[in-house]
Amino acid sequence: MKNLIYIAGITFKEIMRNRLLNVLLLFAIISIASTRFFTIFAPSEEMKIIQDTALGMIRFIGMLITVFICGSLLPREAERRTTVTVLSKPVRRTQFFLGKFAGSLYAIFLSLGLMALILYILVFFKYGHLDTADSAEAFFIAANLAKALFMIVMELVVIGSIAIAVSTFTSEIFSVTFGILVFIIGHLANYLQHISDRMELLPLKVVTLLVYYILPHLENFNVQNAIVLGQEVSLFYIFKAASYGLLYTAVMLILGSLLFSEKEF
Amino acid sequence: MDLSVSLRIRRYLLIGAAFFILISLAPLQQSINYSRVTEDLAESLVIRPGEFATNFVIGGSSAIAVDILWLEMDEMWHCGKWFEMLPILRAVTWMQPHFVEAWELGGWHLAYNLHAYAKEMPDREKYLEEGIGFLKEGLSRNRSVYDLWFNLGWVYYNKLGDYDTAIRYFKSAVRYEHPVYIDRLLAHCYRKKGNLEQEISEWERCLRLHPGNEYHIKIVKKHLERAKKKLKEEPLP
Numbered sequence: 001m002k003n004l005i006y007i008a009g010i011t012f013k014e015i016m017r018n019r020l021l022n023v024l025l026l027f028a029i030i031s032i033a034s035t036r037f038f039t040i041f042a043p044s045e046e047m048k049i050i051q052d053t054a055l056g057m058i059r060f061i062g063m064l065i066t067v068f069i070c071g072s073l074l075p076r077e078a079e080r081r082t083t084v085t086v087l088s089k090p091v092r093r094t095q096f097f098l099g100k101f102a103g104s105l106y107a108i109f110l111s112l113g114l115m116a117l118i119l120y121i122l123v124f125f126k127y128g129h130l131d132t133a134d135s136a137e138a139f140f141i142a143a144n145l146a147k148a149l150f151m152i153v154m155e156l157v158v159i160g161s162i163a164i165a166v167s168t169f170t171s172e173i174f175s176v177t178f179g180i181l182v183f184i185i186g187h188l189a190n191y192l193q194h195i196s197d198r199m200e201l202l203p204l205k206v207v208t209l210l211v212y213y214i215l216p217h218l219e220n221f222n223v224q225n226a227i228v229l230g231q232e233v234s235l236f237y238i239f240k241a242a243s244y245g246l247l248y249t250a251v252m253l254i255l256g257s258l259l260f261s262e263k264e265f
Numbered sequence: 266m267d268l269s270v271s272l273r274i275r276r277y278l279l280i281g282a283a284f285f286i287l288i289s290l291a292p293l294q295q296s297i298n299y300s301r302v303t304e305d306l307a308e309s310l311v312i313r314p315g316e317f318a319t320n321f322v323i324g325g326s327s328a329i330a331v332d333i334l335w336l337e338m339d340e341m342w343h344c345g346k347w348f349e350m351l352p353i354l355r356a357v358t359w360m361q362p363h364f365v366e367a368w369e370l371g372g373w374h375l376a377y378n379l380h381a382y383a384k385e386m387p388d389r390e391k392y393l394e395e396g397i398g399f400l401k402e403g404l405s406r407n408r409s410v411y412d413l414w415f416n417l418g419w420v421y422y423n424k425l426g427d428y429d430t431a432i433r434y435f436k437s438a439v440r441y442e443h444p445v446y447i448d449r450l451l452a453h454c455y456r457k458k459g460n461l462e463q464e465i466s467e468w469e470r471c472l473r474l475h476p477g478n479e480y481h482i483k484i485v486k487k488h489l490e491r492a493k494k495k496l497k498e499e500p501l502p
Contacts, residue, residue: 049332052361190298213291220297225363226306237300244293247286254283258276 003091004099011103015069016110024068025111028061032118036125047126047141052228054119055145058112059152059224065111066156067179069104070163074260075172097260101164101253108156116149140230147238148227154245155221159183161249162216165256168263186218216248305409331361347378358403365412368403372396372413376420393424414438415447422450428458445481448474452488461499465492 015021035053077083077100086096123141163179170178189212196208220241223233301307338353354371357364376396383389397420404413418434421427435451452467468489475481 193298213294214287217294217297220294220301223306226304229363231305233306234300234304237297237304237306240293240297240300244290244297247290247293251283251286251290254279254286258279261276 003095004102007086007091007096007099008102008106011073011100012106015073015104015107018069020068021065021107021111024061024065025114028057028111028115029118031057031061032115033122036122047123048228050119050122050126051141051145052224054115054122055148055152055224055227058115058119058149059155061115062108062112062152062156063159063180063183066104066108066160067163067176067183069107070101070160071167071175071179072172073100073104074164074167075170075175093261094257097164097168097257098253101161101256104160104164105157108160109153112149112153112156116145119145119149144227144230144233147233147235148223150238151221151223151241154242155218158216158218158221158245158248158252159186161252161256165252165259168256168259182216183218186216187222189215189217190219217244220244331357331364334360335367347374347382350374362403362406365403365407365410368400368407368413369416372400372403372416372420375399376424380424393420396420409441411438411441411443411447414441415443418447418450422454422457426457428454445475445478449481449484449488452485456488456492461492461496465489465496468492 032054035050035057074083074097077086083096087093120142123138123145126138159179159182162182163175166178167175192208192212192215196205196212199205199208223237226233298307334353334357338350338357341347341350341353351371351374354367354374357367358371361367373396375392379392380389380396383392397417400413400417400420404417407413414434415438418431418438421434422431432451432454435447435454438447439451448471452464452471455461455464455467468485471485472482472489
């Protein structure tokens with residue numbers, strides 16, 4: 001455990017020095033902050049625009065940060081031969097792999113935290129000076145936003161686990177591209193069930209359903225439209241979606257650590 | 266036990282655990298699918314790769330893009346570029362499928378403006394059908410608000426004279442928070458159908474609704490008296 005935490009800490013420091021991450025983060029922060037100016041197009045729907053744009057931006061930039069971090073960590077270490085140096089010490093491969101993933105998660109959570117902070121500041125400026133009736137509405141919006149942000153975190157954890165698992169046996173470019181493809185396919189996975197419903201050939205139907213269940217269902221974590229429209233999302237739903245995310249991540253980490261254990265350096 | 270054997274066993278156990286978790290995800294996914302429908306979180310079943318691609322490319326900026334397109338469309342409307350408005354409307358609904366006003370405007374523009382504007386008869390029918398199709402597509406994305414149920418009902422009532430279908434849509438509209446005139450429209454549908462008994466029953470229902478709204482009560486009473494008078498003059502067979 002001590003080794004794992006130590007590797008995670010080193011990985012976190014290394015990631016925070018990454019120029020690409022800093023540029024993406026800066027871009028996201030400026031974009032989120034500037035949504036306030038775009039509300040002039042629809043003055044009656046300020047809150048809707050702020051939430052919709054900011055959440056979309058957080059998900060999209062968060063996904064890019066995640067795939068670039070998780071997809072590139074292990075191939076870069078292998079290229080620089082630092083993996084061999086670390087593994088020559090009393091560190092197990094699983095500890096190394098999980099430590100790298102934990103370190104990536106620290107960095108991803110910190111980036112998301114910064115983006116979320118900007119979003120909450122915007123909400124505060126919109127409602128901060130208003131009376132109690134509006135404060136109740138502001139509280140509802142803040143609580144709903146927390147749910148949406150938590151769902152984005154879970155989505156990124158799943159994407160990150162897939163990207164790092166794939167990066168154990170492929171190049172940096174491939175795992176980053178694969179991570180982006182997973183994001184796209186994961187959001188369209190639900191359609192496979194509708195396609196399989198319309199299939200008449202049984203073997204094809206079975207294969208489609210199998211692929212449907214194996215693919216990550218990232219749409220499970222998409223509550224953005226409901227949040228923006230002011231709908232209540234139940235905590236039970238959040239719990240179920242989070243459980244799905246954690247279980248899927250566990251599968252990816254098991255497979256990733258097995259592949260990493262087999263890898264020859 | 267030999268170290269390599271113990272490692273192999275550990276590996277098989279891990280693969281088994283991963284497989285077991287993957288299988289347990291299937292019922293969990295079914296349960297999540299069910300919750301998404303009951304909590305109205307699910308997107309419609311219409312396949313929308315274009316919509317997804319657009320949103321993916323522009324990232325989180327869809328709301329801003331929609332605002333800009335909406336302004337552009339307003340400009341076109343005032344310049345009389347009625348046909349050029351259509352692709353922009355479609356782009357707006359792709360990027361913001363829950364922007365009900367865009368679906369309403371598109372449906373009305375096709376079923377009323379372009380239907381009236383088209384000179385040749387086959388074209389006219391095409392625009393009316395497209396308007397209804399557009400409203401129905403919007404409805405599949407926005408079922409929990411009255412707006413598009415009402416709009417569809419109105420096209421069937423006002424444009425097609427299909428009162429049975431209009432009643433079906435108006436009845437769905439009044440299940441959600443709605444303006445008072447939709448309740449009266451339901452009664453008007455029965456009046457147009459010539460179903461006097463059902464019409465009176467609808468007016469009586471309207472009378473019980475919104476007791477504080479004097480204007481509404483006045484209109485309903487007037488119609489109720491007229492319907493009852495008619496019933497006396499022409500008793501039901």
